[in-house]
Each structure stands twice: as structure tokens, then as C-alpha cells.
Amino acid sequence: MKKIMSLILILICSISFLTGCEKDDKSDADVSKDDVIVSESTDNENSKEDQNEDNRYYVGGIDDPVKFEEMFNEVKKFVSEDNKEKVSEYILYPLRVNHDKSTREIKTPQEFIENYDNIFTKEVKEALLNQDVKDTFVNYQGVMVGNGEIWFGSSQDSSKYGIIAINN
Template sequence: MDLRLFKSQSLDKLKEGFKMVTSKKLFLVLTLFLLATMILGGCAKNSGEPGNPSTPKEEQKTDTQKILLNQIVQLAEQGKIINCEFPVEKTVIDTVEEKWGKPDKVDYVAQAKGSYATYGKHKVVFGFNKGSQIFDVRSFDDNVKQITMSKVKEVLGKPGNTLQYDTEDMLVYQAGENYELLFIFPKATQQEADPKLDHYNVFYPRGTVNLMADDPGISYLQGTAKTKATNRYEVAGIDDAAAFEAIFTTVQGLVKKDDKSQVAQYILYPIHVSIDGKKTKINNETDFVKYYDQIFNEKVKKALIQQDVNKTFVNYQGVMVGDGEIWFTAAPDKGHKYYIYAVNNS
């Protein structure tokens, strides 16, 4: 055989063998690639199937309830509910009527120790005492009605008290030093084991106290009426703390509005004040209104408007506002019972 022919044939066989080996390797690589793609694709598909952690939509719903509950707590510590500017303790019902108009209805509830004004449009109900001071404000806002009982406990922890009634259950939490936060739910059933909120309240217990009637008031945190209410104003001869605080709040509101004739009714005459740098005796409401702007100057008004009644200084002389700009005292024989008897406006 010709040597050149032999070499040519051998070379052709080598090429064919190389092609076969290459094809097998390529086939193997492609096969492995397809298998890997199928496995990864299956994992990605299974990640959204039932049994996996909550979907982003569910997590968003949960977070929304948590955010709302935190907002409710923050406002409650200020005596307020959501979507309402009027705090308990520091507001009288007259102030609400000036801004929102007359309520849809007013009901007296003896068990709650006050009257309740309903504002359906705003989905808010105010409870107020005989001094017109608001001690209870309730929110029926649509947003709160999505909050479940389990979510309240999860976010806020164990309640300070749980009260059970015939048709509803109440979770009670402390809100700051002076207020209570009440969550009212319908009774749990087999169909609804985790009921949704009906409404919630911010409640001011001291606003229900009536020492004149030996009534210690209501505290839902304690579950029943308080055993005995304390009266920080007793040394000043003020025997009804709730009534005094209601009048104090009323006068604050009147001064804020510059309602001169109404403020004049809460002055114990005669009263000595400074007019044009001279000590002047004001004998009646007419004279007081005449010199009102000089008596209740900006310094005096600011001191009263900004004063927290719970942080007033009290001694045998009375209740002091600010640095002594105003003093209140008891006058049992007078109509309002508690009056301003000194104004230091110099």
C-alpha cells in the first residue's frame, strides 16, 4: 500500500473519532444544563405555593394594623383619639360645639357618670361631666374596625385589665399618667374566635370623681370604682377636685377666645390689679370688661393657657398659675364655687 494513502486514511479515521468524542461531550453538557434549568425553575415556582411564609400583601396588612395601634397609643397619652383634635381633661364640650356644631344627640348615662354627645359624621362620641369637661372620647373610625383582639395583645402586650360584659369584652391599658385606653370588642364566637374592634376610648378617670357626693369615680383599669380618690387641692379649701379642674379648663378656653364677658363671671370681686402701673380696685364685671386687655395682658393669658392643671402649685392660699400670674380659690357661697381672686399683671 502506498504510504501516502495509508497516512491519509489514518488521518480521516482520527478526525471521525474526534468528532464523535466531541459530540458526546457536547450532548452531556447540554443535558446537564437542561436538568439544572428544570430544577431551578421548579424551586422558583414552588416558592409561591401554599405552606410558605405570608405573602407581601399579608405582611403589609399586618404592618398597617401595628402602625395604627402605635399611633393610637401615642395619641392616647395626649388624651386624644385618631382624627380628632379635642383631648379629654383639657376640653369642654362647648369648644367642640363651636367647631363641629351641635351633636346629633346627647344622652345622659348615669352608670358612666356623665352625658354623651354623638357626632355621627365624625364617628366620634364625647362623654362630659356636669362641669362640661370631657372625660371620655370614643372613636368609631372605619380604620380601627379592622384591628383584631389578638393583634392588640401582640402589639401592646398583656392588658392591665380585661372586663367581660354580656355582649362585649374590654381590654384596658394605661395611657400615660392620667388616662386609660379602652378597646371594646364584640364577644368571641365559634364563627369569629378573634373578633375585630368595635370602637376604642380614651378615658380620664378623674373626670368622673365627685367628692361632694362621696363618689370616687370610675377606673376601668381597676375594674370598678376607685376605693378612694385623692384631692391634691384640699389644702386650698377646694373639696371637689373634678369640679375645680372642669372650671379651670373652662376659664382657659374662655381666655383663649378672649371672651371678656364670660371670663368676668369667674372673677371674685373686688379684685386688685395693676392699671397703667397703679394698683386699682375692680369692683364688678363691668369694670373688669372695661379694663380686660390691661388686666389680662399677653403675659397673664399665656401663663393661663399653657398651664397644665395637674402641675399647678397648691397651698393654703389657693391654686397658683404660672409664676403667680393668677390665683384660684374656693368660694362655696358663690354660683361657680371656684374663682380667680388674684391677677398679678404688673
Template sequence: MKKTALFISVAIAATTLVGQVWAEPTTTKTEAPAPTKPIVQTNTVSKEFESFLENLQKAVKEDRHKDVADLMSYPLIVIKNGKKTTISTKEQFVQKYDRIITSDVKKQLLKQKAKHTFHNQYGYMIGEGVMWVSEINNQMLVYSINTFDNPYEVAGIDDPTAFVQFFNKLKKEVAASNKKAVAEMIDYPLNVNKNGKTTKIKSKQEFIKKYNKIMTKEVKQKLFAQKIDRVFVNAEGVMIGDGQIWISQFGTKIAVYAINLR
């Protein structure tokens, strides 16, 4: 959904930033079980796992928290940002569901194909290790979930690593005056706000033509000075500087959707 253009003053932005500062996410998303002997991958997955994965994906996709809880082994090992905790009961799992089944865990789980699942003596690995599944008491269950904080989730950005990469690339391309590359990083129509008026830039070609009037000296300075661990984040997106640039996710694309000029 296209967001409305934003007008945020320097004073308001500066006040807000004091209260909400986000740390740069770790690039290490997963932590697999520590091996005690050499890992040996087998060649086929069992029909039991195929059926289990299908049921788990359906329950998670439909947000049936209690049904997902039934597919966990307790105590469930949850590793978040490298810190290990345990979930003792189904009730506790349901209560903390959104903090355990994060957007990244859900995304990797729903993308997993049974035939492409890596497995060894520790069980079946989902995605990059966000979940581990094994046969416990004669039934397939999830016994470990590995997750991490996503400081950009409230802005609708699924993958914090992808945002960091986008942010660094935006800085690099702007610094190089690579207008075409920057144009590719915009969501159109782009809202350009100045003196209370909004101009909509409807295409890459129009953006490139008006590049110097949009990417002003102040906008560039604020972008270059912005530290990734000092960005302000809310439901409208990620704010660069004092509101000069706003970034969010549209479908699967992270993009700039508004630029505020003075």
C-alpha cells in the first residue's frame, strides 16, 4: 500500500530520535545445533517429514497458533540473538508466538521445499537453520527455533540484512552520482515534498531528468551522515536524516518512497 508523503520538521525528528534508536542487526541469522560428530547428509526425506512440513506450513500460514503449538516438542529450545531460552508448555508458546515465529522464521519456513531440505543425524533443517525438526517419541516435531531481532519489522521490512545492504548501496550510488542506479531504488510515483506541496515523480526517466533538483546537497549530506544504528523507524518506514528520505518495503522490494525538501 502506497504511503502518503510525510512532512517532518527538524525539531520533531530530533526529539523523536532521542527516544527511539535501533541497533544494526547481526548478519548471523541462525545457530544450528553444535555438532558432536561429523555431519553426514542422507539422500532422501521421509514421507513422515513431508507430511509434517505440509501441516506446519499450513498452520503457520493460516496463523493457527494453537495448531502450531501442537507441532512443537517441549521444552522447546529458542535461540534468539545467540541467547538460549526454553519454552516449557504449549500455553507459553502461544503467549509468545509472535516473538518466536517472527516474519523471517515464517518466510523461510513457507519457502522450504520438502525435497530440498537438508537433514543429518540432528534432524531436518528448515531454511538457514531457523527451525530444526526431528522424530521424537515416534512423531515429527520442531525441537529448536533460531531467530533474531528485526529492528525494521514495524516498518514492514522483512529482512534486516537486506535493508542494511539497500542502505549501503543507496549511499554508494548517490556518492557516485549514478542516477540510473538510484532511480532503480525508488518506488514510483515518488512523493517529493517542498513548502507544503507534493510533486509526484512518476517514472525513472522523470526522476533522472530532475535528479539534481530532488537529490539536493542537503539530502545527500543527511544521507551520508546517517548511521545505520541511529535510524528512526515507525509504521511509516525508515527515516533518513531529519525526514529528508523515507524508505519502506513494497511487495518484496525495499525502496525510497518519499523525499522531503526545504
């Protein structure tokens, strides 16, 4: 009796297995485009999406976070040394300087160097020197230092990063 029950049980399991694995009535020729999921993104697009997820500065127009952070820390170093000439190399001209509800555009490195002490006030310097690049605020306008004292961004072709505005 045990052998018969075992055989019946094996038979039932086999039938269940076979009916569960039975192929759909459609042949390969009957498969429509609605039955197939196609991924249209390439590996290159996927890697770009992955980079954007790892790049906290992306929304601010910064494509290379490593390059941006290096530039940020160089600017910080040069400001701490009051190296006007080196700081001027990290300005994306024209630089917008906002002060007491008025705006001024600094158009050249020479003009920036001449006005450095009026642009990089004590408060602006402190905001930058106390700012960790990883703690900056980022939005579509750029990367903000402190309470908006300095804004960093990228050139129109995204090939260079630098200071785009100062609020003192």
C-alpha cells in the first residue's frame, strides 16, 4: 500500500510539474512587440545616469565632481593666502558682485584684482574658509557657499568651474 501511495504521489507531483512548465500556446512567430521588453538605453547612457546619481553637484551644472572639489579647495587655499592673481584665474567672467541692493559686473581679471579687497570682504572670506565643499548647498543656479556669499558654477560649455557670483 505504501508503494502505491508513493507512486500516486510521485505521479501527481510529476503531472503538476509538467502542467506548470507547459509552454504557452504562442509560437515564436506569434510573439508581438508588446510581449517583448526592450531597453533602449546604452551602457554609455547607463553609466552617465550612474555618474549623475553619485554627483551631488550635477543639478548645479557640474559634470565632474572630483575636478570641481579640487578647484574649490584650490580657491579656498588662494583666498586664505590673499593671492589675488590666482583667485582671479578661478573667476568665470563677467563676475556678478551684489552689494547693498546693487549689482556690478567685473569683466576682466585686472578689474577683479584691483577690486579684490572690496569684493572679498572679511565675511565673504570667512564664509569660504569655514565651508566644507561636501556641505555646500546645490541647486540649478550653482553651488552656494555659506548663506550665499559665493556661488560657484561652470562655464557655458562646462569645461571650466569657478566663481560666478559674490554677495557681500
